[in-house]
Amino acid sequence: MNDNLHQLRCFGCGARVNGATSSPDFRCLICGDLFEVEYPGWVERGGHDRPNAGALKWLWRERRCSSEALDHSGVWRFREMLPILDNFGNAVTLREGNTPLYHLPRASKALGIDQLFAKHQGMNPTGSFKDTGMTAALSVAKERGFQWVACASTGNTSAAMAAYAARAGLRSLVLIPDGKIAWGKLSQAMDYGAVTCQIKTDFDGCMRVLTQVVKEAHIYLLNSVNPYRLEGQKTPAFEIAEAFDWNVPDHLIVPGGNLGNSSALGKGFREMRELGLVARVPRISVIQAAGANPLVRSFVNNHGAALEPVEAHTRATAIRIGNPASWRKAARVIQDTGGWCLDVTEAEIAIAKAELGSEGLGCEPASAVTLAGLKKLRAQGHVGPGETVVLVLTGHTLKDADYTIDFHRGTLLKDEEKAGHEAEIESLRRNAVVVEATPEAVLATIKGKVE
Ligand code: F0G
Numbered sequence: 001m002n003d004n005l006h007q008l009r010c011f012g013c014g015a016r017v018n019g020a021t022s023s024p025d026f027r028c029l030i031c032g033d034l035f036e037v038e039y040p041g042w043v044e045r046g047g048h049d050r051p052n053a054g055a056l057k058w059l060w061r062e063r064r065c066s067s068e069a070l071d072h073s074g075v076w077r078f079r080e081m082l083p084i085l086d087n088f089g090n091a092v093t094l095r096e097g098n099t100p101l102y103h104l105p106r107a108s109k110a111l112g113i114d115q116l117f118a119k120h121q122g123m124n125p126t127g128s129f130k131d132t133g134m135t136a137a138l139s140v141a142k143e144r145g146f147q148w149v150a151c152a153s154t155g156n157t158s159a160a161m162a163a164y165a166a167r168a169g170l171r172s173l174v175l176i177p178d179g180k181i182a183w184g185k186l187s188q189a190m191d192y193g194a195v196t197c198q199i200k201t202d203f204d205g206c207m208r209v210l211t212q213v214v215k216e217a218h219i220y221l222l223n224s225v226n227p228y229r230l231e232g233q234k235t236p237a238f239e240i241a242e243a244f245d246w247n248v249p250d251h252l253i254v255p256g257g258n259l260g261n262s263s264a265l266g267k268g269f270r271e272m273r274e275l276g277l278v279a280r281v282p283r284i285s286v287i288q289a290a291g292a293n294p295l296v297r298s299f300v301n302n303h304g305a306a307l308e309p310v311e312a313h314t315r316a317t318a319i320r321i322g323n324p325a326s327w328r329k330a331a332r333v334i335q336d337t338g339g340w341c342l343d344v345t346e347a348e349i350a351i352a353k354a355e356l357g358s359e360g361l362g363c364e365p366a367s368a369v370t371l372a373g374l375k376k377l378r379a380q381g382h383v384g385p386g387e388t389v390v391l392v393l394t395g396h397t398l399k400d401a402d403y404t405i406d407f408h409r410g411t412l413l414k415d416e417e418k419a420g421h422e423a424e425i426e427s428l429r430r431n432a433v434v435v436e437a438t439p440e441a442v443l444a445t446i447k448g449k450v451e
Helices: 052-064 076-081 105-111 130-143 156-168 183-191 203-216 227-233 235-243 260-274 295-300 329-338 348-360 367-377 397-409 422-428 439-446
Strands: 007-010 034-039 101-103 114-120 148-152 171-177 195-199 220-223 251-255 281-288 341-344 388-393
Touching: 007 183, 034 227, 076 220, 101 235, 105 367, 114 235, 130 156, 148 203, 148 397, 156 171, 156 183, 171 203, 171 329, 183 220, 183 341, 195 203, 195 260, 220 235, 220 251, 227 235, 227 260, 251 329, 251 367, 251 439, 260 281, 260 329, 281 295, 281 329, 281 367, 281 422, 295 329, 295 341, 295 422, 341 348, 341 367, 341 439, 348 367, 348 397, 348 422
Parallel strands: 114 388, 148 171, 148 220, 171 195, 251 281, 251 388, 281 341
Antiparallel strands: 007 034, 101 114
């Protein structure tokens, strides 16, 4: 482990520990807060180990043409920004990252914003942004000689962990809330060989149980409380900056669940600015589902200074989280970048998801909160027409096909949830129809729909 290049710094009290000696639940023994990976060489000893910005940009571009397996990873391509392994031969990769940045012409036009893009993290190997964090943290688990890894999950973390553990030849333990995750995700954990426990509680309850488990057994915890996860999850920030030729967009919009992703992306942009790779950072706004909005409430009540857990309810199961672990880090990112924290209703999420679908970009319901949130930010005047905005789509549409089918069949939302949105919903619904096996019957279905 490259413990002379990095250390862990407590986000709460600033205490520093050697990465190899942190407690199994990654909580500070002094104040109980979470750690962040810090690279002292970038600032100490006159910035002796500080990477050169121009050289890095050149090197990272060159690696795109490399035949080295590690260079094919959109995470390890930026390995100078995450010197967390002693031996890069321990890196466990499935060619994660290098995800597409799509222009959204229709949403752009509808919202009157010139430049609107979606960074589709659902295009990762297991279908979610979790792969970028998992390749980093699971590689650390491997280098440290762990045999078992574990996570509590609303589904995507478990799918990613199980896949990377299988690649590394490690055993994996998954704790998921019974009956509250999408089937696509559960099937992945099973397929990749995880020991999967459906626990009779919610995500927050699973997290509580697992925190005890890792204190009692030699198992490496791979939730986003693990600071190495966030090192991998910061790399899409580098990809976004690179895609804009190192001029960052004005605004980045991220879904908020356990709040690791917004924290990680904020760290990525902050470090790029510190190293002179970019001149400024984008505003970062976090959007939650209205039924699972503890950070939104925290901003309303005390500007992000304290958080009261809530009992979470939303069909966007990926973000059904009431007691987010990384809320302090995410609150700091929003405050430091001048972003906002908003929530959106179940109908707004469903509509935004269908609108993204109609642009040819499927995504998970949890990802669609970003477009729903942008609409609100635009209506409130927080986003101007000349701004460049990037939505972070976190999960693949096939993760939760039931949600999509229910929406198009008209069975997803209750009448009271649809209130005020009926016409919009009807215009987006595309139900499948049963048709006789004749060309006339097929042609009759498109009659009146084509000129
Ligand atoms: N979008 C998707 C598709 C997710 O799976 C998650 C989190 C989020 C957004 C929220 O990200 O937690 O970093 O704020 N899913 C976790 C899981 C909790 O277990 O898969 P966050």
